Structures are given as C-alpha cells and as structure tokens.
Amino acid sequence: MELLPENLPANPLPLTKLWLDEAMQERAQPNPNSMSLATVNERGQPSVRVVLCKDLIIDPGYLVLYTNYLSAKSADIDKNPNVAFVMHWDSKGRQVRGEGLMIKSPAKESDAYFLSRHRGSRIGAWASLQSQGISSRDALEQQFAETNARFADTAVPRPPHWGGYRLWFTAIELWLNLESRLHDRARWERSVQLPEQAGPSPIKPGQWRCRGRLQP
Numbered sequence: 001m002e003l004l005p006e007n008l009p010a011n012p013l014p015l016t017k018l019w020l021d022e023a024m025q026e027r028a029q030p031n032p033n034s035m036s037l038a039t040v041n042e043r044g045q046p047s048v049r050v051v052l053c054k055d056l057i058i059d060p061g062y063l064v065l066y067t068n069y070l071s072a073k074s075a076d077i078d079k080n081p082n083v084a085f086v087m088h089w090d091s092k093g094r095q096v097r098g099e100g101l102m103i104k105s106p107a108k109e110s111d112a113y114f115l116s117r118h119r120g121s122r123i124g125a126w127a128s129l130q131s132q133g134i135s136s137r138d139a140l141e142q143q144f145a146e147t148n149a150r151f152a153d154t155a156v157p158r159p160p161h162w163g164g165y166r167l168w169f170t171a172i173e174l175w176l177n178l179e180s181r182l183h184d185r186a187r188w189e190r191s192v193q194l195p196e197q198a199g200p201s202p203i204k205p206g207q208w209r210c211r212g213r214l215q216p
C-alpha cells in the first residue's frame with residue numbers, strides 16, 4: 001500500500017516530478033503527461049481542456065506547456081494568469097492537483113522546442129488558428145495543404161502566435177487512492193509574484209508551506 005511520507009516533505013515538487021517521471025517511464029496511459037488546465041475568462045467563467053506537460057522544473061518550480069497564443073485559453077490567461085490543473089494516473093491511483101500563475105516562456109525556449117517537433121506539427125501550428133471557427137473539415141485540410149506548399153522549400157520557423165507557457169506553482173495537492181475512500185492527501189502552498197512587465201526580471205517564489213494532510 002502506497003502512502004505519502006509520514007513526515008511530509010517541505011517541498012512537494014520532487015515527489016510530483018517522481019510521479020510524472022514514473023508515469024512516463026511506465027507508459028501508465030497513452031498520454032501520461034496529459035493534464036487538465038482550467039482558466040477563467042473576463043466574465044469569471046472557468047473553462048478546462050487537456051494539454052501536455054512538457055517539462056517540470058523542481059527549482060524554482062514551474063511546469064512548461066505549449067499552445068497557440070491566440071487560442072481561447074491564451075485570451076483567458078492574458079487577462080487573468082491564475083489557473084488550476086490536475087494530472088491523474090488512474091492505473092497508479094495517483095492525482096496531482098495544482099494552482100499557479102502563467103507567464104509566456106522565453107522565446108528561445110519556445111524556438112528550441114518548436115524545432116524538435118515533427119514537420120507536420122510545425123505546419124499545423126501555422127495552419128490552424130486554434131479556437132477559431134472554420135466552415136468545414138475540407139477547409140481546414142485546404143489550409144494545411146496551402147501552408148505545407150508555402151514551406152515546401154524552407155525550414156518551418158516558429159509562428160509568433162505559438163509557444164510555451166510556464167505555470168509557476170502556487171499550490172500543490174498530492175492524492176493517493178486508498179481503500180474505503182480513505183485516500184491519502186496533502187496540500188502545500190507558496191506565494192509567487194509575476195513581474196509587472198514581461199522581460200528578464202527573475203521570479204523569486206516564496207518558500208513552500210506544507211498545509212498538512214487533508215481528510216479525503
């Protein structure tokens with residue numbers, strides 16, 4: 001029977017990363033790095049969708065995901081960087097819930113990741129205006145074919161409207177599935193202040209504070 005450590009660690013991220021790494025190594029599910037990401041729009045309406053967690057940096061403590069900067073989620077984040085997420089590995093009986101603040105990744109990091117993607121995905125990033133309407137499936141495929149032809153003889157650069165976000169953790173809850181619904185859960189919190197303006201000024205999060213175990 002797996003339990004959280006009796007003496008809960010001061011920082012939840014090493015265990016969070018271990019769970020993510022184990023799910024990836026064991027291919028616990030087809031997309032073991034998938035997570036549901038909730039954003040809130042200007043009217044206070046939450047919305048949620050699945051994205052892929054492409055990296056998790058324990059120190060100073062953020063995860064990285066990639067998306068279209070003109071998508072509905074990005075419009076939400078532009079107005080309100082507060083988000084929540086959940087990762088769930090059913091076969092492992094493990095869940096990570098979290099909250100945080102989103103800020104765009106440095107352009108160089110997005111460039112490097114974009115170059116590592118298959119050509120089809122790179123073309124897709126240009127061809128799909130994520131979250132916008134389209135008249136038909138045929139029209140979408142036509143957009144893809146035209147974009148493919150446009151880049152036939154050249155490398156496909158990263159579109160300016162596509163790149164990474166860093167999700168700076170402000171709260172983490174680790175959860176283990178146990179018998180009789182006596183699940184083991186614990187929560188940690190810390191403060192994070194985003195810079196007033198985008199730029200190189202470093203983000204210095206506060207210390208993690210363990211809120212202890214929670215009844216399941």
Ligand SMILES: Cc1cc2nc3c(=O)[nH]c(=O)nc-3n(C[C@H](O)[C@H](O)[C@H](O)COP(=O)(O)O)c2cc1C
Pocket residue numbers: 031034047049050051052053065066067068071072073074130131
């Ligand atoms: C397994 C899976 C992985 C996904 N990964 C991503 C991703 O990494 N980035 C992304 O923008 N959308 C991803 N999507 C699509 C999103 O769920 C969503 O449809 C899309 O981002 C548009 O969301 P929005 O209109 O709320 O911005 C993924 C969907 C699934 C089911």
